[in-house]
Amino acid sequence: MEFITVKKDSNILITISGRLDTSSSDEFLREMTPVLEGDEKSVEIDCTNLEYVSSQGLRIFLMLQKKVVARQGQMTLVNLRPYIKEVFHITGFTKIINII
Amino acid sequence: MKPIQKSFSTRLSLNILLATSLLFIVAIGIASISSHMLISKEAELSASHLLDATINEIELSMREIETEVKGTAWMVDEKKNDPQAMYALTAEAIKRNSKIEGCAIAFSANYYDGHYYFSPYSYRDSSTGEIKTKQLGNESWDYFYMDWYQIPALSGKDGWCEPYFDEGGGKFYMSTYSYPLKDKNGKLIAIITADVSIRWITELLETIKPYETSKVYLISRSGSYINTESDSSLFGETIYSKLHYIEDSDNDIHTLVSKMMSGEKGMDKFSRKNQMSFSVFGPLANGWILSILCDYKSVLANTSKMQSILIIVGIIGLLLIFALCYGIVKKNTSPLAALSSSALRIAKGDFDTTLPEIESDDEIQQLKNSFDYMQRSLKEYIASLKKSTATNERFENELSVASKIQMSMLQKVFPQHDKFDLYALLKPAKEVGGDYYDFFLKGNLLYFTIGDAAGKGIPAAIVMAITKSIFHFVAGMGLSPEDMVKKINNSISEGNDNGMFVTMFVGCLNLDTMELTYCNAGHNPIIINGNFLDEKPNIACGLIPDFDYKIQSIQLQKNSQLIIYTDGVNEAECQDGKQFGNDRLVEWTKQTGALNSQQDICMNLLYAIQTFTQENEQNDDITIMAIKIK
Structure with a gap:
C-alpha cells in the first residue's frame, strides 16, 4: 500500500496504490488524519492503481466524504478500475461520493 | 561475558615492554661494545705508560750503579800506585750503594809485578749484612776467562753481563756490571765490577x-x-725454549717474540687458548727486555661487572615501566571496562543502569555519550514496544470478544419446514468480523437477511447487534423489509462520525403466495435459479439518514433456488490476485441440481471457493445462505 499526498493551496491530490484491505486500512486512516482534520476544500483521490478495497476501506472514504462535505468542500475519486467501481456502485457509495 | 585471556592493559603494557626491551638491548650492546673498545684502548695505553715508567726507573737505578762503578774506576786510577788502598775502595762502593752486593777491582795480569792475579773484592755477607773484603783470583779462580772480565776487556766497553743464579750467596739472580779502566795509551788497567x-x-x-x-x-x-x-716454571728457561711449546700456527706469538727480541718497542695483541691478550714491550738501555702481558678478560672484568649492574638496573627499570604502563593504561581504560559492564547490564535488559561518570573529555567520553544515547533510545523503543504490544494484545482480545459476539448472534439451528429448506454458514476471516445472517419465521412469512458491517471488532459487532435486534423487532411485528432497512439505516446513521455502515439484503417470503418482497441496502445481488436478481441499487445503511429505500418483489415458483451471500464470496482471491468473481459464482450455481440439501450447496460453494483460493489467506468473512422452495 502506498499513499502520496500533494497539497496545493486548498486543493489536495491523494494517490493510492495497492490493496486497501483491512490491515492497510489502518495505515490509510493514519495517513488521512491530516486531511480529515484539515481545511482543504477540494480533495481528489486518484485510484488508478487501487487494486482492492475492503468494507473497512470504504468506511474511510465515507469518513473523508462526510468531513469534506461538512466544510463545504468536495471529494472526487478518479480513475477507478471497473471492479472497484462496481463495489462502490453496489454499496450505493456512488450516490454520495463523486466518482469520475 | 567471555573471560578475556589477556586484558587490553596487559597486552599494551607487554608490547611497550617488548619495544623498550629491544631498545634497551640495543643500547646495552652499543654501550658495551664502545666501552670495551674504550677500556681496552685505555688499558693498552696505561700499560704502555707503565712500561715506560718502569723501564725508566730500572734504568735510573742501573745508571746510579754504573756511575758508582765509574766513580770507583776514577778513584782506582788515582790510587793505582797503592795496591792496598784498593780494598777500601771496593768496600766503600758497597757502602755507598745498597743495591751493590759485591764490588771487585780485577787488575789485568801482572799489573803489579809479581802478582799474576790481583783482585780486591768486597761483598755483603748475606747472613749478617757485614761488609767483608778479600782478594779474589788464584789458579782455581782464574777470572781472566770469566765473562764479566773477558767481554769488556776484549770489547773495551762497559756493560751488564748475563744474569746468573747465585748458588752460594743470596740464592737469587745476580748481574754484574763491568767497567774497563784503561791508561792513557788505552792499555787495560783493571775491570771494575759491581754485582x-x-x-x-x-x-x-x-x-x-x-x-x-x-x-x-x-x-x-x-x-x-x-x-x-713469581713463576718458578720459568726458572732456567728462555723465551726461545718456551716458544717450543707454542704451535707454529700461532703466528701472532712468534711475531711478537721476534719483535720483542729485536729490541723494538711496541704493543701487540694475540690470542692464546681462546683468550685475547696484549703485550707491551720495550728494551732497557742494557739490552734487557721488559714486557707486560695482560689478558682482556681481566681488563674488561670491571666492565662486565658494570654491565651486569646495568642489566640488573635495566631489568628493574623495565619492570617498573611495565608496572607503570599497566597502571596508566588500566587507569585510562577502566572507564571502558565500566562502560562495557554497563553495556552488558543494558543488554540484559536493565535499561535504568547508570553509566559510569567519565571525567576526561576524549573519545571515551564520546563513547559514553553514544552509549547514553543508545540506552535512552533503547529504553524509549522498548517502552513503545511494550505499549504497542499491550495495544495489540488488547486489540486481539477485542477481536476475539467481537468474534464471540458475532458467532453467538448467528442461528445454528435451521427450521424444518414443508414449504422451504434453509441453510446458512459463516466462515470468519482471521481478523474481520463484519458478516451476519439471520432468519425469522412469523406465521406464513419467512424473513431472512444477510449483512456485512464495515470494519471489524467491537464497532462492527455493535452494528450487527443493532441490526439483529431491529430485524427481530420488525419481523416480529410483520412489517415490510423496507421498514426494516429504513429503521436500521436511521439507527446507524445517527451520530455516525466514524463512517460505520452496513450493507444488507432483507427478504420476506410469503409462504402462501411464494411472493418474495425484498430490499437491498448496498449489498451484493442475490442469485435465483442461476441468475442475478434484478435489484434497485439502494445504498448501504448508515450513509444517508432517512434515505428512501425502495422495496421490490418477485414471484417465486416451486423449486426456486436462492443463493444469498456476502462479498467474501465473489471477492475471494487466489494467489495471483484474481477474484472468484460473479461469473464463476453464477456458473457454479447453475450446477447445483445434483446437490440434495441446502447444507450441501453451502458447503460445496465454500469448498469451490477454497479450491479456487488455494493457500491464499481468506481476507474477508464468507457467508452463504441457501433457500429452496419445496
Missing part, C-alpha cells in the same frame, strides 16, 4: 702488575727469564 742482586727489580716488577692476572717478564739479551721468583 747487583736483581731482587729489587723483581720486587719492583711485582708491584707494577696492572691486573692480578697480568704477567711481567724481564728477559735478558739472550732470552733468559730474569724475574723467576
Whole structure:
C-alpha cells in the first residue's frame, strides 16, 4: 500500500496504490488524519492503481466524504478500475461520493 | 561475558615492554661494545705508560750503579800506585750503594809485578749484612776467562753481563756490571765490577702488575727469564725454549717474540687458548727486555661487572615501566571496562543502569555519550514496544470478544419446514468480523437477511447487534423489509462520525403466495435459479439518514433456488490476485441440481471457493445462505 499526498493551496491530490484491505486500512486512516482534520476544500483521490478495497476501506472514504462535505468542500475519486467501481456502485457509495 | 585471556592493559603494557626491551638491548650492546673498545684502548695505553715508567726507573737505578762503578774506576786510577788502598775502595762502593752486593777491582795480569792475579773484592755477607773484603783470583779462580772480565776487556766497553743464579750467596739472580779502566795509551788497567742482586727489580716488577692476572717478564739479551721468583716454571728457561711449546700456527706469538727480541718497542695483541691478550714491550738501555702481558678478560672484568649492574638496573627499570604502563593504561581504560559492564547490564535488559561518570573529555567520553544515547533510545523503543504490544494484545482480545459476539448472534439451528429448506454458514476471516445472517419465521412469512458491517471488532459487532435486534423487532411485528432497512439505516446513521455502515439484503417470503418482497441496502445481488436478481441499487445503511429505500418483489415458483451471500464470496482471491468473481459464482450455481440439501450447496460453494483460493489467506468473512422452495 502506498499513499502520496500533494497539497496545493486548498486543493489536495491523494494517490493510492495497492490493496486497501483491512490491515492497510489502518495505515490509510493514519495517513488521512491530516486531511480529515484539515481545511482543504477540494480533495481528489486518484485510484488508478487501487487494486482492492475492503468494507473497512470504504468506511474511510465515507469518513473523508462526510468531513469534506461538512466544510463545504468536495471529494472526487478518479480513475477507478471497473471492479472497484462496481463495489462502490453496489454499496450505493456512488450516490454520495463523486466518482469520475 | 567471555573471560578475556589477556586484558587490553596487559597486552599494551607487554608490547611497550617488548619495544623498550629491544631498545634497551640495543643500547646495552652499543654501550658495551664502545666501552670495551674504550677500556681496552685505555688499558693498552696505561700499560704502555707503565712500561715506560718502569723501564725508566730500572734504568735510573742501573745508571746510579754504573756511575758508582765509574766513580770507583776514577778513584782506582788515582790510587793505582797503592795496591792496598784498593780494598777500601771496593768496600766503600758497597757502602755507598745498597743495591751493590759485591764490588771487585780485577787488575789485568801482572799489573803489579809479581802478582799474576790481583783482585780486591768486597761483598755483603748475606747472613749478617757485614761488609767483608778479600782478594779474589788464584789458579782455581782464574777470572781472566770469566765473562764479566773477558767481554769488556776484549770489547773495551762497559756493560751488564748475563744474569746468573747465585748458588752460594743470596740464592737469587745476580748481574754484574763491568767497567774497563784503561791508561792513557788505552792499555787495560783493571775491570771494575759491581754485582747487583736483581731482587729489587723483581720486587719492583711485582708491584707494577696492572691486573692480578697480568704477567711481567724481564728477559735478558739472550732470552733468559730474569724475574723467576713469581713463576718458578720459568726458572732456567728462555723465551726461545718456551716458544717450543707454542704451535707454529700461532703466528701472532712468534711475531711478537721476534719483535720483542729485536729490541723494538711496541704493543701487540694475540690470542692464546681462546683468550685475547696484549703485550707491551720495550728494551732497557742494557739490552734487557721488559714486557707486560695482560689478558682482556681481566681488563674488561670491571666492565662486565658494570654491565651486569646495568642489566640488573635495566631489568628493574623495565619492570617498573611495565608496572607503570599497566597502571596508566588500566587507569585510562577502566572507564571502558565500566562502560562495557554497563553495556552488558543494558543488554540484559536493565535499561535504568547508570553509566559510569567519565571525567576526561576524549573519545571515551564520546563513547559514553553514544552509549547514553543508545540506552535512552533503547529504553524509549522498548517502552513503545511494550505499549504497542499491550495495544495489540488488547486489540486481539477485542477481536476475539467481537468474534464471540458475532458467532453467538448467528442461528445454528435451521427450521424444518414443508414449504422451504434453509441453510446458512459463516466462515470468519482471521481478523474481520463484519458478516451476519439471520432468519425469522412469523406465521406464513419467512424473513431472512444477510449483512456485512464495515470494519471489524467491537464497532462492527455493535452494528450487527443493532441490526439483529431491529430485524427481530420488525419481523416480529410483520412489517415490510423496507421498514426494516429504513429503521436500521436511521439507527446507524445517527451520530455516525466514524463512517460505520452496513450493507444488507432483507427478504420476506410469503409462504402462501411464494411472493418474495425484498430490499437491498448496498449489498451484493442475490442469485435465483442461476441468475442475478434484478435489484434497485439502494445504498448501504448508515450513509444517508432517512434515505428512501425502495422495496421490490418477485414471484417465486416451486423449486426456486436462492443463493444469498456476502462479498467474501465473489471477492475471494487466489494467489495471483484474481477474484472468484460473479461469473464463476453464477456458473457454479447453475450446477447445483445434483446437490440434495441446502447444507450441501453451502458447503460445496465454500469448498469451490477454497479450491479456487488455494493457500491464499481468506481476507474477508464468507457467508452463504441457501433457500429452496419445496
